[in-house]
Amino acid sequence: MKLFDEQAFIHQLSIDCVIFGYKDLELKVLASQINMSRSFWTLPGGFIKHEEGIDGAAKRILEERTGLKDIYLEQYRVFGEPDRVNREVFEELAEVRDEWVAKGILDDANIGWLGKRFVSIGYYALVDINKVSPQKTELDDSVDWYNVKELPTLIMDHNEMVGYALEALRQNLDQKLIGFNLLPETFTMREVQELYEAVYDRPFARNNFQKKILDLNVLERLEKKFTGAQNKAPYLYRFRRE
Amino acid sequence: MKLFDEQAFIHQLSIDCVIFGYKDLELKVLASQINMSRSFWTLPGGFIKHEEGIDGAAKRILEERTGLKDIYLEQYRVFGEPDRVNREVFEELAEVRDEWVAKGILDDANIGWLGKRFVSIGYYALVDINKVSPQKTELDDSVDWYNVKELPTLIMDHNEMVGYALEALRQNLDQKLIGFNLLPETFTMREVQELYEAVYDRPFARNNFQKKILDLNVLERLEKKFTGAQNKAPYLYRFRRE
DNA sequence: ACAAAAGTGTTGACTATACACCCATGG
DNA sequence: CCATGGGTGTATAGTCAACACTTTTGT
Numbered sequence: 419m420k421l422f423d424e425q426a427f428i429h430q431l432s433i434d435c436v437i438f439g440y441k442d443l444e445l446k447v448l449a450s451q452i453n454m455s456r457s458f459w460t461l462p463g464g465f466i467k468h469e470e471g472i473d474g475a476a477k478r479i480l481e482e483r484t485g486l487k488d489i490y491l492e493q494y495r496v497f498g499e500p501d502r503v504n505r506e507v508f509e510e511l512a513e514v515r516d517e518w519v520a521k522g523i524l525d526d527a528n529i530g531w532l533g534k535r536f537v538s539i540g541y542y543a544l545v546d547i548n549k550v551s552p553q554k555t556e557l558d559d560s561v562d563w564y565n566v567k568e569l570p571t572l573i574m575d576h577n578e579m580v581g582y583a584l585e586a587l588r589q590n591l592d593q594k595l596i597g598f599n600l601l602p603e604t605f606t607m608r609e610v611q612e613l614y615e616a617v618y619d620r621p622f623a624r625n626n627f628q629k630k631i632l633d634l635n636v637l638e639r640l641e642k643k644f645t646g647a648q649n650k651a652p653y654l655y656r657f658r659r660e
Numbered sequence: 661m662k663l664f665d666e667q668a669f670i671h672q673l674s675i676d677c678v679i680f681g682y683k684d685l686e687l688k689v690l691a692s693q694i695n696m697s698r699s700f701w702t703l704p705g706g707f708i709k710h711e712e713g714i715d716g717a718a719k720r721i722l723e724e725r726t727g728l729k730d731i732y733l734e735q736y737r738v739f740g741e742p743d744r745v746n747r748e749v750f751e752e753l754a755e756v757r758d759e760w761v762a763k764g765i766l767d768d769a770n771i772g773w774l775g776k777r778f779v780s781i782g783y784y785a786l787v788d789i790n791k792v793s794p795q796k797t798e799l800d801d802s803v804d805w806y807n808v809k810e811l812p813t814l815i816m817d818h819n820e821m822v823g824y825a826l827e828a829l830r831q832n833l834d835q836k837l838i839g840f841n842l843l844p845e846t847f848t849m850r851e852v853q854e855l856y857e858a859v860y861d862r863p864f865a866r867n868n869f870q871k872k873i874l875d876l877n878v879l880e881r882l883e884k885k886f887t888g889a890q891n892k893a894p895y896l897y898r899f900r901r902e
Numbered sequence: 903a904c905a906a907a908a909g910t911g912t913t914g915a916c917t918a919t920a921c922a923c924c925c926a927t928g929g
Numbered sequence: 930c931c932a933t934g935g936g937t938g939t940a941t942a943g944t945c946a947a948c949a950c951t952t953t954t955g956t
Contacts, residue, residue, distance in 0.1 A: 498714030
């Protein structure tokens with residue numbers, strides 16, 4: 419079965435998603451590895467169907483890759499310089515072309531379509547990393563989370579895309595109260611703080627941070643969380659959606 | 661001569677520009693009027709050539725419409741819902757079709773190309789309104805400035821585009837110090853304040869405003885401006901670019 | 903001298919940050 | 930009762946808006 423029907427999509431326009439997750443004090447980004455003769459890393463992406471809105475397309479792509487519906491996502495920038503095409507990758511693609519066509523993954527129409535210059539709409543998404551089971555496509559060799567500070571070299575301008583996405587995330591984290599999308603349903607104040615420290619890559623004073631977050635009036639305090647550690651048990655909080 | 665060669669451009673992808681100008685205490689937007697059997701207003705827009713970057717395309721479109729090079733511009737959002745097409749306008753277009761084809765303005769290939777669903781990249785631009793002499797295209801009946809608060813009804817989602825552009829402008833005016841692009845080379849502090857009041861649609865306290873702006877350290881104070889009015893002559897300022 | 907508007911200084915409220923202290927928990 | 934980390938209170942500095950006052954200009 420052919421990987422995709424290029425007739426169904428708008429030409430020369432793509433969507434690339436920077437999916438942010440948070441775990442082990444690190445802000446992470448989902449990237450997949452494609453093995454040709456060399457291996458390449460890439461952001462999850464896709465195309466826009468003719469009858470589909472761009473937000474809808476991004477949602478569909480995210481659902482395909484993460485299995486999640488109702489993901490928080492936002493477009494943040496369009497990447498459309500004419501030199502975006504990555505010559506290296508395309509040369510590699512040429513090398514594996516016959517093999518992949520034989521496998522039926524791609525056909526000539528696909529390859530011609532992919533070879534054109536693309537304008538890509540950048541979306542970023544925030545997910546609870548525990549709820550995600552990354553889905554491989556036929557082309558992917560692996561799909562995994564990478565620390566945003568130690569990303570591998572991605573194809574085309576995808577590293578730059580992550581940079582702009584992080585900038586947009588930092589701008590919006592406070593303003594739009596979206597950070598809680600990166601945390602599980604309930605969490606401690608320390609976890610919120612550590613998340614903020616990972617995003618902004620700088621420390622925050624504990625007491626002032628607590629005051630600032632509580633003053634937002636968007637958290638409800640639940641029962642205490644007894645961890646077994648020999649210290650005061652922290653409260654759990656939940657984000658109030660309205 | 662045919663208006664445009666649809667072969668030269670990326671399909672189903674357009675650019676629309678919200679060009680802001682400032683005059684007579686009002687923030688203004690450039691819109692052109694197209695006369696079919698009814699008349700429609702529209703934002704200046706265009707398409708992206710195959711070998712051209714999107715920022716470059718926006719620059720070209722702006723230069724065509726304003727005669728200015730080196731305009732400050734920024735992309736702020738993509739509009740890509742599938743129901744963007746304006747049925748009314750397309751029906752009107754069908755009515756004048758034969759006439760326009762006869763005139764040689766459009767041909768069938770053009771019309772088929774235009775009839776598809778488009779995704780549009782929104783740019784906003786800031787110009788010194790005194791330097792602009794709006795250029796009509798063959799299709800335009802008029803090109804004029806309209807108060808952003810009293811815009812006519814524009815085609816498709818162009819009114820919504822202006823709304824988002826204004827929001828983006830407000831967010832960036834302070835942060836990126838871009839407001840001075842709307843003013844002439846030299847200006848008084850009062851003029852800066854009136855500009856801000858027009859953009860944010862609210863008054864600012866005179867003394868505090870002056871302090872805030874001067875503390876940015878981006879203005880150099882020049883000679884005084886004697887207007888002939890019976891009051892203290894205000895200083896002229898110039899924006900320091902570096 | 904006067905009206906109009908520009909420029910500057912001072913005050914008080916609010917906010918953000920730093921410092922200090924007490925409390926709960928399990929060993 | 931001690932070490933550890935959680936929760937809260939207070940003082941200080943820095944920022945922002947309101948008020949007051951002085952200066953310059955042409956009539």
